[in-house]
Amino acid sequence: MQPPGDHPIILFDGVCNLCNSTVQFVIRNDKNGVFRFASLQSESGKHLLAQTGLKDDMGSVVLVESGRVYRYSTAALHIARRLDGAWPLLYGLMIVPPFIRNGVYRFIAKNRYRWFGQKQTCWVPAPQLQSRFLE
Numbered sequence: 023m024q025p026p027g028d029h030p031i032i033l034f035d036g037v038c039n040l041c042n043s044t045v046q047f048v049i050r051n052d053k054n055g056v057f058r059f060a061s062l063q064s065e066s067g068k069h070l071l072a073q074t075g076l077k078d079d080m081g082s083v084v085l086v087e088s089g090r091v092y093r094y095s096t097a098a099l100h101i102a103r104r105l106d107g108a109w110p111l112l113y114g115l116m117i118v119p120p121f122i123r124n125g126v127y128r129f130i131a132k133n134r135y136r137w138f139g140q141k142q143t144c145w146v147p148a149p150q151l152q153s154r155f156l157e
Contacts (some may be wrong), residue, residue, distance in 0.1 A: 029058040036061025040138040051105040061157050066142035066156035081131045095123035
Protein backbone atom coordinates (compact mmCIF):
# COMPACT_ATOMS: atom_id res chain seq x y z
CA MET A 23 0.00 0.00 0.00
CA GLN A 24 2.92 2.37 0.67
CA PRO A 25 4.91 3.74 -2.29
CA PRO A 26 8.62 3.15 -2.84
CA GLY A 27 10.61 5.11 -0.31
CA ASP A 28 7.87 4.82 2.32
CA HIS A 29 6.67 8.39 1.94
CA PRO A 30 3.22 9.18 3.36
CA ILE A 31 0.72 9.79 0.55
CA ILE A 32 -1.96 12.44 0.60
CA LEU A 33 -4.96 11.68 -1.63
CA PHE A 34 -6.97 14.79 -2.42
CA ASP A 35 -9.82 16.00 -4.61
CA GLY A 36 -7.96 17.33 -7.64
CA VAL A 37 -10.76 19.60 -8.87
CA CYS A 38 -11.43 21.26 -5.50
CA ASN A 39 -9.87 24.71 -5.12
CA LEU A 40 -9.66 24.33 -1.33
CA CYS A 41 -7.99 20.93 -1.65
CA ASN A 42 -5.48 22.20 -4.24
CA SER A 43 -4.65 25.18 -2.04
CA THR A 44 -4.16 22.82 0.89
CA VAL A 45 -1.76 20.65 -1.13
CA GLN A 46 0.20 23.75 -2.11
CA PHE A 47 0.27 24.80 1.56
CA VAL A 48 1.59 21.36 2.57
CA ILE A 49 4.29 21.55 -0.12
CA ARG A 50 5.42 24.99 1.14
CA ASN A 51 5.55 23.73 4.74
CA ASP A 52 7.15 20.35 4.01
CA LYS A 53 10.72 21.48 3.36
CA ASN A 54 12.09 17.93 3.60
CA GLY A 55 9.69 16.61 0.98
CA VAL A 56 8.16 13.97 3.25
CA PHE A 57 4.75 13.82 1.57
CA ARG A 58 3.76 12.46 -1.83
CA PHE A 59 0.46 13.37 -3.48
CA ALA A 60 -2.16 11.90 -5.79
CA SER A 61 -5.51 13.28 -6.78
CA LEU A 62 -8.44 11.01 -6.06
CA GLN A 63 -9.36 11.28 -9.74
CA SER A 64 -5.99 9.99 -10.97
CA GLU A 65 -5.28 6.35 -11.76
CA SER A 66 -2.79 6.21 -8.87
CA GLY A 67 -5.33 7.78 -6.53
CA LYS A 68 -8.08 5.40 -7.58
CA HIS A 69 -5.73 2.43 -7.20
CA LEU A 70 -4.59 3.48 -3.72
CA LEU A 71 -8.15 4.21 -2.67
CA ALA A 72 -9.20 0.73 -3.80
CA GLN A 73 -6.24 -0.80 -1.94
CA THR A 74 -7.34 0.90 1.26
CA GLY A 75 -10.83 -0.55 0.90
CA LEU A 76 -12.39 2.87 0.40
CA LYS A 77 -14.53 3.11 -2.71
CA ASP A 78 -15.29 6.69 -3.69
CA ASP A 79 -14.20 9.07 -0.96
CA MET A 80 -14.18 12.44 -2.70
CA GLY A 81 -15.42 14.16 0.47
CA SER A 82 -12.25 13.59 2.44
CA VAL A 83 -8.52 13.95 2.30
CA VAL A 84 -7.00 10.50 2.75
CA LEU A 85 -3.56 9.98 4.27
CA VAL A 86 -1.82 6.65 3.74
CA GLU A 87 1.11 6.42 6.14
CA SER A 88 3.08 3.39 7.30
CA GLY A 89 0.35 1.03 6.12
CA ARG A 90 -2.39 2.92 7.98
CA VAL A 91 -5.20 4.96 6.46
CA TYR A 92 -6.47 8.19 7.99
CA ARG A 93 -9.47 10.23 6.86
CA TYR A 94 -11.25 13.47 7.70
CA SER A 95 -9.85 15.53 10.58
CA THR A 96 -7.56 12.72 11.72
CA ALA A 97 -5.78 12.79 8.34
CA ALA A 98 -5.49 16.59 8.49
CA LEU A 99 -4.02 16.50 12.00
CA HIS A 100 -1.55 13.74 11.11
CA ILE A 101 -0.44 15.84 8.14
CA ALA A 102 -0.06 18.96 10.32
CA ARG A 103 2.07 16.93 12.74
CA ARG A 104 4.69 16.34 10.00
CA LEU A 105 4.90 19.95 8.74
CA ASP A 106 7.60 22.50 9.49
CA GLY A 107 7.11 25.42 11.84
CA ALA A 108 4.44 25.58 14.52
CA TRP A 109 1.87 23.52 12.57
CA PRO A 110 2.58 20.30 14.54
CA LEU A 111 1.00 22.02 17.56
CA LEU A 112 -2.38 21.49 15.86
CA TYR A 113 -1.96 17.77 16.51
CA GLY A 114 -3.03 18.58 20.08
CA LEU A 115 -6.57 18.87 18.69
CA MET A 116 -6.60 15.05 18.64
CA ILE A 117 -7.95 15.31 22.19
CA VAL A 118 -11.19 16.73 20.77
CA PRO A 119 -13.59 13.81 20.26
CA PRO A 120 -13.63 12.61 16.63
CA PHE A 121 -17.38 13.12 16.25
CA ILE A 122 -16.85 16.85 16.89
CA ARG A 123 -13.68 17.20 14.78
CA ASN A 124 -15.14 15.17 11.92
CA GLY A 125 -18.45 17.01 12.12
CA VAL A 126 -16.67 20.30 11.49
CA TYR A 127 -14.53 18.69 8.77
CA ARG A 128 -17.56 17.21 6.99
CA PHE A 129 -19.44 20.52 7.13
CA ILE A 130 -16.54 22.28 5.41
CA ALA A 131 -16.08 19.41 2.93
CA LYS A 132 -19.78 19.45 2.05
CA ASN A 133 -19.64 23.17 1.24
CA ARG A 134 -16.13 23.41 -0.25
CA TYR A 135 -17.22 23.74 -3.89
CA ARG A 136 -19.78 26.43 -3.07
CA TRP A 137 -17.41 28.41 -0.86
CA PHE A 138 -14.10 27.91 -2.68
CA GLY A 139 -15.10 26.78 -6.18
CA GLN A 140 -13.81 23.98 -8.32
CA LYS A 141 -11.87 23.47 -11.52
CA GLN A 142 -13.05 21.57 -14.59
CA THR A 143 -9.84 19.53 -14.60
CA CYS A 144 -7.33 18.44 -11.98
CA TRP A 145 -4.55 20.82 -11.02
CA VAL A 146 -1.24 20.03 -12.73
CA PRO A 147 1.80 20.73 -10.55
CA ALA A 148 4.78 22.68 -11.85
CA PRO A 149 7.58 20.55 -13.37
CA GLN A 150 9.83 20.97 -10.31
CA LEU A 151 7.09 19.37 -8.16
CA GLN A 152 6.31 16.43 -10.47
CA SER A 153 8.49 14.05 -8.45
CA ARG A 154 6.23 14.58 -5.42
CA PHE A 155 3.14 13.39 -7.31
CA LEU A 156 2.32 9.80 -8.14
CA GLU A 157 1.82 9.03 -11.82
